[in-house]
C-alpha cells in the first residue's frame with residue numbers, strides 16, 4: 231500500500247480497551263459510556279460488557295448502545311472454572327483494564343493475578359468503612375454524618391485494594407437509607423470516569439497502599 235501524497239498516515243495512539251463486568255442495573259457502566267461519548271473520558275473505549283447474571287438490565291443497555299456483550303452464568307459453577315471463561319473472553323476482546331461496575335461476585339486469585347493492578351472496583355462507602363453488601367444502609371444505620379464512595383484497585387480481599395479516589399456525601403437529617411444511596415450514586419457516576427482517567431494516564435505510582443499522582447510537568 232502506498233503512502234498518500236502528504237506522507238505516511240499520522241500515528242493514532244492506541245486506546246485503552248475497557249472490559250466492564252456487571253451483575254445488575256448498570257448505571258455506573260452507563261456513566262462511563264456517557265463520559266466516553268461526551269469526550270470527558272478520552273483515550274479509552276469499551277471493548278466488552280460482561281455479566282454473570284442472565285437478564286441483567288446493564289447488558290440490555292449495552293446492547294442498545296451497540297456494544298459487544300457476553301454472559302457467563304456463575305451460579306452453581308466452581309469459581310475457578312467460571313473465572314477461567316471470563317478471563318478467556320476478556321483476552322479475546324483484548325481488554326487492557328477491567329472495571330467492576332456492580333459485579334457482585336468475588337474474583338478468584340487466578341483472575342486477579344492475570345490482571346495485576348488492572349482491575350478497578352467501585353464501592354458505595356468510604357472504605358475501609360462498610361465493605362460488603364448494603365454499604366449505604368450500614369453507613370446510615372451506624373449514624374455516620376459523612377458517607378461516600380470509593381474507586382479502588384481490586385486485590386484478593388473484599389473491597390480492599392489501593393484507593394484511587396473517594397468522593398464524600400453529607401448525611402442529611404431528613405435522609406433515609408434510600409435518599410442517601412441515591413446521592414452517593416450521583417457521586418459514583420462522577421468518581422468512576424475520573425478514576426479511570428487517572429489510571430489510564432499512567433501518571434501515578436503506588437507507594438504501599440497510597441495512590442500518588444505525579445506532579446504536573448512545568449514547561
Ligand code: GAR
Pocket residue numbers: 252254255256257258259288331332333352353354362363364365389415418
Ligand atoms: C453501585 O452502588 C456500586 O457501588 C455497588 O453496586 C451498585 C451497582 O449499581 N457495588 C458494590 O456494592 C460492590 N461492593 P449499578 O449497577 O447501577 O452501577
